[in-house]
Amino acid sequence: MKIKNIETKNNIFLAPQAGVSEVAFRSLCSLFGSGLNYTEMVSVKGLYYNSKKTFEMLRRGEEEGLVAVQLFGHEPEIFEKVIKSGVLNAFDIIDINMGCPAPKIVKNGDGSALLKDLECARNVILAVVRSTDKPVTVKFRKGFNKGEDVAVEFAKMCEEAGASAICIHARTREDGYSGKVDLDCAKRVKEAVKIPVIASGDVVDAPSLSRTLETGVDGVMIARGALGHPEIFSILQGKKVTLSRRDIARLHIKLLKKYYHDEKQIVNLFKRHAMKYETRADKRKQIALSQSLEVIENIIFDEK
Ligand SMILES: Cc1cc2nc3c(=O)[nH]c(=O)nc-3n(C[C@H](O)[C@H](O)[C@H](O)COP(=O)(O)O)c2cc1C
Numbered sequence: 001m002k003i004k005n006i007e008t009k010n011n012i013f014l015a016p017q018a019g020v021s022e023v024a025f026r027s028l029c030s031l032f033g034s035g036l037n038y039t040e041m042v043s044v045k046g047l048y049y050n051s052k053k054t055f056e057m058l059r060r061g062e063e064e065g066l067v068a069v070q071l072f073g074h075e076p077e078i079f080e081k082v083i084k085s086g087v088l089n090a091f092d093i094i095d096i097n098m099g100c101p102a103p104k105i106v107k108n109g110d111g112s113a114l115l116k117d118l119e120c121a122r123n124v125i126l127a128v129v130r131s132t133d134k135p136v137t138v139k140f141r142k143g144f145n146k147g148e149d150v151a152v153e154f155a156k157m158c159e160e161a162g163a164s165a166i167c168i169h170a171r172t173r174e175d176g177y178s179g180k181v182d183l184d185c186a187k188r189v190k191e192a193v194k195i196p197v198i199a200s201g202d203v204v205d206a207p208s209l210s211r212t213l214e215t216g217v218d219g220v221m222i223a224r225g226a227l228g229h230p231e232i233f234s235i236l237q238g239k240k241v242t243l244s245r246r247d248i249a250r251l252h253i254k255l256l257k258k259y260y261h262d263e264k265q266i267v268n269l270f271k272r273h274a275m276k277y278e279t280r281a282d283k284r285k286q287i288a289l290s291q292s293l294e295v296i297e298n299i300i301f302d303e304k
Contacts, residue, residue, distance in 0.1 A: 001035070001194055001219045004135035004164035006092055008066060010035035011219030012022020012209070014226060016070040016097070016139065023050075024255040027061030029226060032233040032241075033139060033249070036066045038139075038221070041097045044073035047082045059259065062088050068093035068137060072100060074109040074120055083131035093164075097147055098140040098154075101173040110231055112173040115144045115154065122161045128160035138251030139167040139200065142185050146174040151185050152192045167198040167221060175188045177224075187215035188238055209236050249277040249300050253293070267293050276301060 001185035014021060016038035026037040037059060046054030051075050069091040073079060088094060094147045098121055098165075100111025107113075115122040121136050121138075127135050127289045137157045142151045149188055151168055158166050170185035171177070181201030182232045190197045212220050231248060243251070250301040252273060256266045267290070274287050274296055284300050290296050 003137065003196060006033040006066065006135055008219070009236060011198075012233055013219060013221045014038060014233070015221035015223035016040055016095070016301050017108060017223050017227075020223075020227060020272065022057070022065075022259075023059045023061045023254070023271070024259045024269070025230070026067065027255050027259075028062045028230045028248075028252050029233055030061065033221070033237055033239065034065070034232045034233045036093070037064055038068045038070050038095060039091075041070045041072045041100060044071045044078050044082050045075075047071075047087060048078050055087075058087065058090070059261065060253075065254070066092045067189050068095045070095040070139070071099050071128075072097040072105060072110045074114060074117075074124060074168075076123045079124060080127045080131045083128060087090065088132075089135075091134070092125040092130055093137055094166075095137045095139055096124060096128060096200060098138055099173075101176055106173070112141055112144060115141060115150055115173065118150075118157055120158055121154070123160035127162055135164035136162065137165045137167060137198075138163045139169065141173055142168070142170045142182055143172040144174070146172055148172055149185060151189050155189045155197070159195050161249035163195060165218075166193070166196060167200050168199040168217075171201065181281075183211060183215050185256070186212070186217055191217045202230075206236060206299060223243065228273040245277055246301060246303075248272070252277075253297065263293050264291065267291055267296065270296065295300045 001008045004179040013036040018040045042057045042269040093238045115179050143149050163298040168186050168189045169183040198219045199212050199217040200221040202293040203220045204220050234241050260266050278284050286299050287296050
């Protein structure tokens with residue numbers, strides 16, 4: 001798949017997921033063949049005001065291939081200043097979040113709030129495009145309120161404003177993450193624009209991947225389906241995975257230790273995945289209650 005001047009080696013990408021798509025997990029997914037990784041959403045205002053925590057989200061893994069940094073915000077001039085400052089130079093693509101449903105994001109006019117303000121959304125895209133030569137992508141939802149569908153209109157606006165590709169998560173803001181993603185909506189979006197379209201939502205295995213690609217979209221993103229299952233990228237490309245689930249968990253911990261030095265942070269990041277790596281219900285309970293990496297490792301790697 002080609003996004004402006006960038007050619008991805010396949011069309012199965014790791015989706016942006018706050019608290020999940022950090023540098024270690026992205027690196028792991030790259031080792032399993034993800035064609036492009038999206039970072040978790042990063043506050044453009046946080047970067048503008050030099051927030052240390054926000055800057056920590058800008059690390060890029062040595063194991064990673066192509067990476068898109070996802071920004072959220074709604075003020076064109078802030079995007080422009082941050083991009084022109086050069087702090088995002090290590091990334092291949094700049095993505096703008098126009099789909100986040102979280103109340104704390106929406107109340108500031110960011111994320112999916114932009115679905116209700118096309119003029120503001122357009123101005124943000126125009127500002128980002130004029131501030132960089134990198135490809136600019138936009139990830140958005142089908143609409144804001146239940147039953148609303150602004151996807152085609154929004155997609156055309158993104159294309160006209162200069163986006164090099166778009167990603168549609170065909171649920172409304174009000175749907176959150178429930179119900180099935182609307183593949184007809186993804187199809188309509190694909191038919192409405194010439195730029196590449198990526199679909200996000202409900203890809204968890206080969207049948208769901210086929211169903212999504214049958215809409216004609218150029219690529220897919222996987223979010224929840226990769227949680228504790230980074231090997232999904234290899235499996236969906238028909239590659240044999242020789243590592244056991246325990247080996248994968250071991251590799252994951254190794255990468256977390258490489259990129260983080262604070263045990264509490266490693267435990268917090270690893271726990272969500274550990275609950276998937278570990279299939280025994282009693283052991284999962286123990287993991288949920290533990291704050292020690294050693295204890296969690298002992299539970300997962302104890303084969304009894
Ligand atoms: C825990 C979590 C965090 C997410 N964070 C982001 C984010 O930072 N930016 C974004 O655009 N989407 C975010 N999403 C949405 C996903 O990228 C994706 O569009 C959605 O989960 C549907 O895909 P899935 O069925 O593969 O999970 C998040 C989803 C989850 C579950």
